Amino acid sequence: MRFGCSTRTLLIAAFLGTLSRHALGEGRIVELAIRAGEASPKASVLSVSQNDEVVLRITSDRPLHIHLHGYDIESDILPNIVTSLRFTATATGRFPIEVHYKQDRKRQPLAYIEVRPR
Amino acid sequence: MEWAWIGVVACSPASAHGFGLRYDLPLPLFLWIIGAASIVILSFLFVAIFVRWNPRTEAPAEVNLLRWKTARVVGGQPSRFIARLFAVGALIVIIVAGMIGDQTPTRNLAPTAIWIGWWVGVSYLSAFIGDVWCVINPWAALFEWYEKSFPIQSASRTARIAWPRTLGVWPATGFFIAFAWIELVWDGRSIPSNLAWLAIGFSVISWAGMRLFGRNIWLRHADPFALAFSVLAGFAPTEMRIETRASNARGGGVSIVDPGQPVDCDRYYRAPESSRRWILRPPGAGLLHTKNVTPSLVVFVIVMLSTVTFDGLMATPLWQRIENALYEALPVLGDFRLTVINTFGLLSSCAIFLAIYRVVTTLVAKASPKFMTVEAASQAFVLALVPIAIAYLVAHYLSYLFIQGQLLIRLVSDPFGFGWNIFGSAHFRPDIGIVGARFVWYTSLFAIVVGHVVAISLAHIIALHNLDDPRAAVRSQFPMLLLMVGYTMMSLWIVAQPIVE
Numbered sequence: 271m272r273f274g275c276s277t278r279t280l281l282i283a284a285f286l287g288t289l290s291r292h293a294l295g296e297g298r299i300v301e302l303a304i305r306a307g308e309a310s311p312k313a314s315v316l317s318v319s320q321n322d323e324v325v326l327r328i329t330s331d332r333p334l335h336i337h338l339h340g341y342d343i344e345s346d347i348l349p350n351i352v353t354s355l356r357f358t359a360t361a362t363g364r365f366p367i368e369v370h371y372k373q374d375r376k377r378q379p380l381a382y383i384e385v386r387p388r
Numbered sequence: 389m390e391w392a393w394i395g396v397v398a399c400s401p402a403s404a405h406g407f408g409l410r411y412d413l414p415l416p417l418f419l420w421i422i423g424a425a426s427i428v429i430l431s432f433l434f435v436a437i438f439v440r441w442n443p444r445t446e447a448p449a450e451v452n453l454l455r456w457k458t459a460r461v462v463g464g465q466p467s468r469f470i471a472r473l474f475a476v477g478a479l480i481v482i483i484v485a486g487m488i489g490d491q492t493p494t495r496n497l498a499p500t501a502i503w504i505g506w507w508v509g510v511s512y513l514s515a516f517i518g519d520v521w522c523v524i525n526p527w528a529a530l531f532e533w534y535e536k537s538f539p540i541q542s543a544s545r546t547a548r549i550a551w552p553r554t555l556g557v558w559p560a561t562g563f564f565i566a567f568a569w570i571e572l573v574w575d576g577r578s579i580p581s582n583l584a585w586l587a588i589g590f591s592v593i594s595w596a597g598m599r600l601f602g603r604n605i606w607l608r609h610a611d612p613f614a615l616a617f618s619v620l621a622g623f624a625p626t627e628m629r630i631e632t633r634a635s636n637a638r639g640g641g642v643s644i645v646d647p648g649q650p651v652d653c654d655r656y657y658r659a660p661e662s663s664r665r666w667i668l669r670p671p672g673a674g675l676l677h678t679k680n681v682t683p684s685l686v687v688f689v690i691v692m693l694s695t696v697t698f699d700g701l702m703a704t705p706l707w708q709r710i711e712n713a714l715y716e717a718l719p720v721l722g723d724f725r726l727t728v729i730n731t732f733g734l735l736s737s738c739a740i741f742l743a744i745y746r747v748v749t750t751l752v753a754k755a756s757p758k759f760m761t762v763e764a765a766s767q768a769f770v771l772a773l774v775p776i777a778i779a780y781l782v783a784h785y786l787s788y789l790f791i792q793g794q795l796l797i798r799l800v801s802d803p804f805g806f807g808w809n810i811f812g813s814a815h816f817r818p819d820i821g822i823v824g825a826r827f828v829w830y831t832s833l834f835a836i837v838v839g840h841v842v843a844i845s846l847a848h849i850i851a852l853h854n855l856d857d858p859r860a861a862v863r864s865q866f867p868m869l870l871l872m873v874g875y876t877m878m879s880l881w882i883v884a885q886p887i888v889e
Contacts, residue, residue, distance in 0.1 A: 320824075340411050340791075340820045361821030363411030363787075386413065387825045 295321030295359065295388070302381055304330040304347070307369055309380040317384045318359050326355040326383070338383065340365040359385040410703075410788045413825040415832060415884040423833045423880050428873055430837065431844040435865060453626065453666040463628075463666045465657055472529040479526040479587070481803055486584025490805025496580040497803035500795045502587075503578075507571070508785045509793075510613075511620055515778045518628070519621035521614060522653040527594045528614075531603055551605045556684030557615060561691055564612035565738065568695035572702065573730040604654060616692060618652070622674035622771060623778055628656035629665040672842050675771040678850060683763060686770045687742065693777045694741035698734055700784055700882040707733070744871070745770070751867035758855060760864075768854055769868060772847040776875060779839020783832035783883055787823050794818035832883050840876040844869060 300316045302309055318324050328336065334347040338355070340363060347353050366379035415423075453459035461467060478501070486498040493499045513520040522528075576582040597606040607614040630651050656664055701707050714729045721728050749766035756765070794816070801814035808814065847868045851861035 342817075361411075361819075362413060362825035363820070364413055365411055384413065385825075 295319055295323060297325070298322045298359075299325045299327060300383070302326060302328045302367070304328065304334065304369075304380060306331065307334065313379055313381060315364070315382045315384050317386060319386050320359055320362050320388045322359045322385075324357055324359050324383070326357075328353045328355070335370045336367060336380070337370050338365060338367050341383075344370070359383075361385065362387045411791065411820065412787055412828050415829050415880065417884070419829055419833050420880055420884040423837055424877055427837050427840050427876050430841050431869060431873065434841055434845050435848050435862065435869065449670060451668040453668050454664060459666060463664070468523055468653075468657060471524045472526065475524040475526040476529055483584045483587050485803045486580040486582075486587070488804060489580055491580055492805065493578040493580065494795060495799075495802075495805035497796075497799040498580040498583045499578045500792065500799055502583055503571070504789060504793045505796055508781075508789050510617060511781055511785075512789070514617040514620040515623050515781065516625070518624045518626035519618050519653060521617035522621075525607070525614060527591060527611075528598075528603060528607060528654075531595055531598045535603070548602050549600050551601050551609055555609065556682045557609050557688050558684045559610035560612045560615045561684060561688045563610065564616060564688065564691055565695075565734075567612055568691075568698075569731060569734060572695065572699055573727060573734060575727070604652065608652070615688060619689060619692065619771075619774060620778060622677070623672050623774055624674065625668055625671050627667045627669055627674055628653050629667055630655060630659045631663045631665050672775060672846055675774050675846055676849060676853070678768050678771055681767040681770060683767065686745075686766050689770045689773060689777075690741050690745050691738050693773055693780075694738045695734065696777055696780050696784070697741070697879070697882070698737040700780070700879070701737070702730070702733070704882055748867045748871045752864050755864045755867065756855060756860065758860075760854065768850050769847050772843050772850060772868075773872075775839040775842040775846065776872065776879070779835040779876075780879055782835035782839075783879065786831055787828045790823045791818065791820055794822070833880075836876055836879050836883070840872055843872055847872070 296319070298318045300318065302316070304310075316326075326338070328345075328347055329352050330347045330349060332349050335344065336347055337344045338357075340361065341357055343355055343357060345353060345355055362385045364382050364384045367381050367383065368379050454463060482498050482501050485496050485501075489496040489498070510521050570577055570586070594606070594611060597610050600606075601610075609615075628651055656666075710733075711726070711729055714732075715725050718725055718728070745766065746762070749769065750762050752769065753760045753762045753765040760768075795818060797813050798816045798818070801811045801816075802808045844865075848861065848865055851865050851868075852858060855861045855864060
């Protein structure tokens, strides 16, 4: 029974995996720091899993209006205050977070939220 | 994540498409490997074992759909009239929306209707149903109605300019490259008023061309969309034909269905009902009609393929790196740097594809025991590549159609962004979870593998047709096999970006 233990562990892990697939996802806190309208590091990919309860914590040194595409979450960001956006990551995919300016300017996403299937 | 910090210059557009965003995740490595391996194995099996069918000796399995009443109604003149009215109405509403509507791309019907409803939607219908565009083309419909209402004008039909033979489909190829540039490179592609002006400009050119050269001559040689959709429809499972009755040597009235010539839908609708045939056939059978392929059509098909591939390439980190490097290296070009770089990319991908196809067909011609010129080889095999283009259209645009396409539900109720709610759907919220990453992964993989296997099989059937000897046919196909396996691996690689890095 050399493999007995590990098999049992695997079974339990698989069982827990099945549970967590159906149960609600985990809570995930994702940080995004913006300086002078740019995130650092630039255009990074913030990975979460499907059905996670995501808290996106954003700080900026100046007032901004940001938009998470796909989920279509928009919010004003006040300087030097942590703004928390909460959502459940139901849809999989890679969703850009962009700054929306008053004038139509060429935009590059600040970052991407990548929601991976479980 | 190395590429993340290399992207120092804030210059990459968020989307390489005409309009809107795709939220696709890249294909994971294990699926990429499964796909690549199955391509190689399945194609060898198909070529070597299954494909023995020679269209010269065996007719493909076909059914005439018109034996069913529903098909007689759908394929009848009144249905066409209604569909054309709808298309003309849609064209007018789109142009008006672009002109007077809200200029925010997502609040105006024009960008979504053009890039997703029409360009992606009609491509899919053409590839999987039949040459729908020929039936509904609103420009052709308006011109036909004009010709019918003013018979004096059309009396001068004989005085029209004859289409120069050498011109082939070069004008359509030129227009198609211009269209691809607008779709993939131009900044202003999602601004509603720009699109309205383009539609008006296209109308003027089309009608002038139809007036000068004749409607069908123009559509077949110079209209990039009529030609592109009809090329895709070569794969489709239906085809319109006319049965021509001819008496044979014994004098009996034997009916002979003209097998080589797929008829465009206009001739079908003009023919008496008794001689119309609406054929259900195996997918891809239409791509075996290689007799009428001209050198310019070869270029057109390769350009179609290369633009669709360049669209995918633009979304990869590799292209972003090239773009950034060129951006830094060419400050001389100022604000137009990105446009110049992407134009260069588009044109060079066309040139590279043409060059590779030329090399491969040279090898095929050399490997043929019977004398076959390079021109003959390139004309014979180019349509066999169409299933790969279709596979790529599926892999690349399916989630885009399902997710961004939902905007149309909202926009039909408020086409101008004036706050209307005509059909009560103005507040519809698109469900971005309608297709998940897994669905997109598996359909992409399936489409690319199957498209490739179909392409290999078609090329092999064409080779059998041209060379008769099965062994020689297999030998002549090794360069094509290499090309297609290579091409499909590249398509998978593009869909798999950037996880494979």
